[in-house]
Structures are given as C-alpha cells and as structure tokens.
Amino acid sequence: MSLYLFQILNGVGLGMIYFLMGVGLTIIFGMMNFVNFAHGAFYALGAYACYVVMSITGSFWAGLVLAPICIGILALGIEKVLVRRLYAVDHSIQILITIGVMMMIREGTLLIWGTVPKSIRVPELLAGIVAFDDFVYPVYRLFIVGVTALIGIGLWLLLEKTRFGMVIRAGSERPHMVALLGINIDKLFSMTFIGGVALAGVAGALIAPIRGVDAFMGVEALGIAFVVVVIGGMGSFSGALIGGLIVGLVQSFTSGFWPAGTNVMIYSVMALIIMFRPNGLLGRA
Amino acid sequence: MLVVSHINSYYDKSHILHDLSFCVKQGELVTLLGRNGAGKSTTLHSILGLVPRVDGDISFNGNSILGLHTHEIASKGICLIPEQRDIFQILTVEENLQLSVKKGSPWEIKDIYRLFPRLEERKKNGGGQLSGGEQQMLAMARALLNNPKILFCDEPSEGLAPVIVKEIVDILREIKKSGIPILLVEQNLRVCEVLADRHYILEQGQFVYECSQADFFSEEAEKMKTKYLEV
Numbered sequence: 001m002s003l004y005l006f007q008i009l010n011g012v013g014l015g016m017i018y019f020l021m022g023v024g025l026t027i028i029f030g031m032m033n034f035v036n037f038a039h040g041a042f043y044a045l046g047a048y049a050c051y052v053v054m055s056i057t058g059s060f061w062a063g064l065v066l067a068p069i070c071i072g073i074l075a076l077g078i079e080k081v082l083v084r085r086l087y088a089v090d091h092s093i094q095i096l097i098t099i100g101v102m103m104m105i106r107e108g109t110l111l112i113w114g115t116v117p118k119s120i121r122v123p124e125l126l127a128g129i130v131a132f133d134d135f136v137y138p139v140y141r142l143f144i145v146g147v148t149a150l151i152g153i154g155l156w157l158l159l160e161k162t163r164f165g166m167v168i169r170a171g172s173e174r175p176h177m178v179a180l181l182g183i184n185i186d187k188l189f190s191m192t193f194i195g196g197v198a199l200a201g202v203a204g205a206l207i208a209p210i211r212g213v214d215a216f217m218g219v220e221a222l223g224i225a226f227v228v229v230v231i232g233g234m235g236s237f238s239g240a241l242i243g244g245l246i247v248g249l250v251q252s253f254t255s256g257f258w259p260a261g262t263n264v265m266i267y268s269v270m271a272l273i274i275m276f277r278p279n280g281l282l283g284r285a
Numbered sequence: 286m287l288v289v290s291h292i293n294s295y296y297d298k299s300h301i302l303h304d305l306s307f308c309v310k311q312g313e314l315v316t317l318l319g320r321n322g323a324g325k326s327t328t329l330h331s332i333l334g335l336v337p338r339v340d341g342d343i344s345f346n347g348n349s350i351l352g353l354h355t356h357e358i359a360s361k362g363i364c365l366i367p368e369q370r371d372i373f374q375i376l377t378v379e380e381n382l383q384l385s386v387k388k389g390s391p392w393e394i395k396d397i398y399r400l401f402p403r404l405e406e407r408k409k410n411g412g413g414q415l416s417g418g419e420q421q422m423l424a425m426a427r428a429l430l431n432n433p434k435i436l437f438c439d440e441p442s443e444g445l446a447p448v449i450v451k452e453i454v455d456i457l458r459e460i461k462k463s464g465i466p467i468l469l470v471e472q473n474l475r476v477c478e479v480l481a482d483r484h485y486i487l488e489q490g491q492f493v494y495e496c497s498q499a500d501f502f503s504e505e506a507e508k509m510k511t512k513y514l515e516v
Contacts, residue, residue, distance in 0.1 A: 166384055176335065180356075181431055182387065
C-alpha cells in the first residue's frame with residue numbers, strides 16, 4: 001500500500017513539473033500558432049540559472065526566484081529579435097529555427113559549464129523526510145507538489161478571473177478579432193511568450209535538486225512536454241494539467257516494475273489517447 | 286470622414302482590388318454590393334489592415350491610416366462586425382461584452398441588454414452555445430461597446446430567419462439614427478433599400494456603378510442590378 005502511495009506522490013510531483021512545461025508550450029501554440037522547439041532548452045537554462053545564483057548567493061531560494069526572472073528576460077530579448085518575426089511563417093520554418101536556438105543554448109551551456117552534471121543541494125529547511133507509520137517521503141518532493149499547485153492555482157486565477165486572462169483566452173481562440181477590438185495583440189503575444197518560457201524556467205529550477213543539472217535535460221523534457229500537450233489538447237490549460245499528471249503517473253508507475261520502459265509507456269499512452277481523441281482530451285477541433 | 290483613394294489590394298500574387306476609391310460621410314449608411322468574390326469583404330479588410338499588401342491611400346477623419354496595425358486602426362473607432370461573427374466561443378456572452386468595453390463609448394453593457402434582451406438572458410452561456418441570430422447580435426453588441434466612430438457590417442443578415450433579420454435591421458436603423466456612419470456589405474437587397482443613403486456595386490474588384498438611394502430604382506440602376514447582382 002505504501003509503495004503505491006509513494007509512486008502516486010512521485011507521479012503527481014513529476015506530473016506537476018510537466019504541467020509547468022506543457023502549459024507554456026500549449027498556450028504559446030494556441031495563441032500564436034507558434035511551435036517552440038527551444039522550450040526544453042529554456043527549462044535546462046532555468047536549472048543552470050538556479051545553480052549559478054545558488055553558487056553565488058548560497059541560497060536555493062534566491063535561485064528559485066531569480067532563475068525564472070533571468071529566463072524571462074532572455075525570452076524577452078529572443079522574442080523581440082527573432083520569435084516575433086516567426087509568428088506568421090510556416091510551422092516547418094518555426095521548427096527549424098527554434099531547433100537552431102535550442103542547439104545554440106545547449107552548446108553554450110556545454111561550453112560554459114562542461115559535460116559534468118552539476119548538483120544542487122536541497123535547502124536545509126526541505127532536506128528532511130516526513131514519516132507516517134512505516135511510510136517515509138522526502139519533504140522536498142512534497143514541496144514541489146505544493147509549489148506547483150500554488151503556481152497552477154495562480155495561473156488559473158490569472159486566466160479565468162482577470163481581464164488580462166480574458167484577453168489571453170480570447171487571443172488564443174481568435175487573435176485577429178482581439179486586434180479588431182483595438183487590443184494590442186503583439187504586446188500580448190510577447191507577454192505570453194515570456195510568461196510561458198519563464199514557467200519552463202521555474203520547472204527546471206524546481207527539478208534541479210532531484211535530477212541534477214546537465215546540458216541534455218532540455219531535450220528529454222521537450223519530448224515529454226509535447227506529449228503532455230498532445231494528450232491534453234493544443235491550447236488547453238486544463239488539458240496541460242491533466243496531460244502532465246497522466247504522464248507523471250505513468251512514468252512513476254512504470255519505473256516501479258520496468259524502469260527502462262518509461263518512455264515506451266508514455267508514448268503508448270499518448271498513441272492510445274489520440275486514437276480515440278485525435279485533438280487530445282480537452283482539445284478543440 | 287472615411288476616404289479611400291485609389292487602393293489596390295493583393296493577397297500574395299493575386300491582385301484583388303483595382304484602383305478603388307470611395308468615401309463614407311458623417312451619418313451616412315453606404316452599401317457595398319456585388320456577387321460573391323467581387324471583393325466586398327476584401328475592401329473592408331483592406332481598410333482594417335488585415336490584407337498583407339494594400340497600395341494607395343486611406344484616411345479617416347483626415348489622418349492616413351494605411352499601414353497602421355489592425356489594433357491601432359480599430360482604436361481610432363473603425364469597428365468591424367465580421368461576416369463569420371467571430372464570437373469568442375470559450376468566453377461567456379458577458380465576457381465577450383466585457384472584453385469589448387472601451388471608455389467613452391455611448392453604449393454601456395446595460396444599454397446593450399436593453400437593445401438585445403436575449404443577450405442578457407444568455408449572459409452566462411458560452412459564446413459557442415449561441416444560435417446564429419444571437420451570435421450576430423453579440424457581434425453587433427461588441428462593436429457598439431467598442432466606442433465606434435464608424436461601423437463596418439459584413440453581411441449581417443446571412444443565414445438568419447426573416448424575423449431575426451427584421452430585428453437586426455431595426456438595430457442598424459437605431460445605430461444610424463445616433464449619427465454613426467455605417468459601411469454595409471449585404472446580399473439581401475431589401476435590407477439595403479430600407480437603410481442606405483448610397484450604394485456602390487463591385488465586380489471583380491472594381492466599382493462598376495454608384496448611385497444614391499433615390500436613384501436606386503431608376504432604369505439604369507435596375508439594369509446594373511440585373512447585370513451585376515442577380516445570380
């Protein structure tokens with residue numbers, strides 16, 4: 001019994017990290033019709049940014065807060081110089097160019113930090129374990145579930161309860177009509193891109209103490225983020241949440257009895273779901 | 286007020302509008318008539334900055350607006366009620382309205398509910414659940430809240446039952462009475478006749494005829510209608 005609980009908690013924690021990855025990707029796609037293959041690279045950079053801030057200040061908390069801000073500033077620059085010219089072009093061109101960005105970031109991190117993975121120590125406060133009877137669980141993993149849930153609720157409130165969120169939702173459906181109401185859609189696009197990419201940065205920083213930091217974590221996360229988006233449905237916030245949790249739980253349970261087969265299982269589940277729902281669980285046609 | 290002079294519009298390599306010039310004056314309701322594909326919607330879209338390449342000049346209240354972004358043009362008060370209505374389906378009716386509210390508009394949401402009681406009944410419903418007529422009303426309501434200085438109305442009666450069309454016509458008449466000029470694209474000639482001050486007929490991206498409402502039943506106008514509008 002406690003083994004199952006352990007795996008469920010692990011799955012939920014991972015799933016919430018995947019949700020943070022997927023939600024940025026899916027909203028950027030839904031709104032700007034932009035396919036961002038560099039999304040995973042920003043996740044890796046988030047982990048590196050957390051590592052750098054932590055080695056300078058000695059504080060994990062500073063890393064966790066500053067990493068997404070750094071990634072957001074970087075995203076602002078990249079959006080201004082490059083990405084905004086790509087909204088109107090064909091997907092294949094977007095993919096080629098963002099793969100180029102991804103490779104530049106990956107090679108850059110390799111040049112600066114080398115091939116040896118970096119590790120980040122879990123802060124004192126969260127380093128312990130919680131125990132109920134014979135069940136023990138690391139506090140940091142519970143912390144991940146809590147923080148990601150808070151971010152998720154915050155995002156939901158932002159999207160559903162504010163005027164800004166209303167504009168984002170409207171823009172993800174009919175960007176032209178939003179512009180026809182006199183709303184500056186370009187500004188909205190760049191804010192969405194920056195926000196989505198910064199969330200990938202948060203995800204990278206959060207996972208860093210568990211998984212370690214290396215240049216290849218981005219590629220691995222990119223694949224998973226796309227699975228999350230495909231399962232949940234392109235452009236859907238709740239879809240990203242459900243997709244993230246499904247992938248996290250499948251991965252966690254599979255690793256219990258067949259560690260090598262986690263990816264196979266994840267992609268099989270995805271294939272199964274799109275056989276019955278080609279637009280994803282909550283996707284629009 | 287709105288002056289379009291010698292515009293040529295292109296989608297990629299196809300040349301859609303050829304040297305089009307016309308104007309809409311304060312308080313006027315002007316129609317653009319023509320068969321499907323004549324370039325009526327493209328004319329509206331060219332003015333709104335939705336067509337990739339437009340040459341010539343377009344000015345609104347004395348300022349050139351050609352080359353501005355769509356949202357800048359819309360902010361000047363040129364409001365489109367699109368042919369497909371383009372309701373935000375994942376937003377509720379009320380959210381569709383709230384999104385469109387702009388300061389200074391003569392219409393507020395409570396006025397909208399007076400004009401369109403049906404929208405108030407359905408305010409909690411999703412935009413995707415509305416009937417065609419309700420969608421048309423919501424699209425009109427959105428434009429009114431958006432502080433319009435001129436309204437572009439693209440085939441408002443398309444696909445609607447006669448009783449709804451009558452309702453739409455009454456609303457358009459009330460808008461016109463408030464002094465806001467309207468540029469109307471419409472296939473239903475009855476609707477045009479009861480509302481318009483002037484008419485333009487388009488064929489293959491060029492004007493072939495222009496007349497006032499008074500001349501709309503002259504012998505020449507009837508000939509033109511037969512030649513360019515009858516299917």
